Amino acid sequence: MRAPKLLSIGALGGFFGALFGVGGGIVIVPLLVFFFAFGPRRAAATSLAAILVSSVVGAITYAFHGEVKPGAALLVGIPAMVGVLGGTAIQQRVPAQRLSYGFALVLVAVGVRLLV
Amino acid sequence: MTIALVILIGCAGGVLAGLFGVGGGIVFVPTLALVLGLTQLHAEASSLLAILPTAIVGTWRQRAYGNVDLRAAAVIGAGSIGGVQLGVLLAESLPEGVLRRLFGGLLVLTAAQLVWRTQRGS
Numbered sequence: 001m002r003a004p005k006l007l008s009i010g011a012l013g014g015f016f017g018a019l020f021g022v023g024g025g026i027v028i029v030p031l032l033v034f035f036f037a038f039g040p041r042r043a044a045a046t047s048l049a050a051i052l053v054s055s056v057v058g059a060i061t062y063a064f065h066g067e068v069k070p071g072a073a074l075l076v077g078i079p080a081m082v083g084v085l086g087g088t089a090i091q092q093r094v095p096a097q098r099l100s101y102g103f104a105l106v107l108v109a110v111g112v113r114l115l116v
Numbered sequence: 117m118t119i120a121l122v123i124l125i126g127c128a129g130g131v132l133a134g135l136f137g138v139g140g141g142i143v144f145v146p147t148l149a150l151v152l153g154l155t156q157l158h159a160e161a162s163s164l165l166a167i168l169p170t171a172i173v174g175t176w177r178q179r180a181y182g183n184v185d186l187r188a189a190a191v192i193g194a195g196s197i198g199g200v201q202l203g204v205l206l207a208e209s210l211p212e213g214v215l216r217r218l219f220g221g222l223l224v225l226t227a228a229q230l231v232w233r234t235q236r237g238s
Binding site: 002003006007008009010011012013014015016017018019020021022023024026028030032036038040041042044045046047048049050051052053054055056057058059061062063065067068069070072073074075076077078079080081082083084085086087088089090099100101103104105107108110111112113114115 | 122189195206216219
């Protein structure tokens, strides 16, 4: 019974993810929390698994149009793979709330830099 | 120097991805555009490739912690295929400056969502 809603969440996440090159967790996580009452960890983890699919599809689609720069992608992507191990380990131990205000501040600063 | 900075930001992006489950793209796109000088469209396209190693490792770890609803993730993933095609089409049809400003707006919205999620204690 939950399949139609999940498919719709996927379609929305895929659209925004591909439009902005971000995978789609920004849309998927709050929708899972809102429609299925997922807890934050379950929502984030499930979203990450779904993003595997949407990112592969997005990268392949963009690559067909010659828009992917593999060298640049790996330069940020490989170190991030190391970082994510630390991040998930931290998530199990400390409340991420303390860090989220700092992260939010950085996002606003970069966002304003891109807006002007 | 630039390469060292990109590697450092990439690593930080991975930590944030693990913490917030966002896949790191929100950090990768501005890094590729502002630090490496890619166009907004190329940065977004490359970011989707950069997300993959993080998403693979992140999913593997989260699964070990028992946090992943694999069936829900598979259905969401299947639903994303059509949405991705529309997203790519729109990104390619928008002028560079518009796409960049939209992304800037997305960053501010993401920050607001993060603060909201934090304040309601999730």
